[in-house]
Amino acid sequence: MKKQYLHLSAYPCDDCAAPVIAGTLAVRENEISKETDIRPVGAICLACGHRQSTATAPARIRHLLPIEWVPAAAIKASELTTAIVEALKRPGLH
Ligand SMILES: [Zn+2]
Secondary structure (H helix, E strand, O other): OOEEEEEEEEEEOOOOOOEEEEEEEEEEOOOOOOEEEEEEEEEEEOOOOOOOOOOOOOOOOEEOOOEEOOOOHHHOHHHHHHHHHHHHHOOOOO
């Protein structure tokens, strides 16, 4: 069964040395398959808000355990299409 996973990693912020948390989503078609459709979803320093997408050497990246992440119903392709159609029908947005 296809599942989506959230991967979190932590590394020091270049500006203030506090932890930056970076997230990546990936899809696994079944329990033994490799992850596909890997995409970054954002990175931010917990202290200063600096959006640092990669660690700067020699900083070490610490990876947290992946978390199963159920995609929001709104981002399923079919429902997204419906949402766009509904949005286009709304008056005042054209
Ligand atoms: Zn910072």
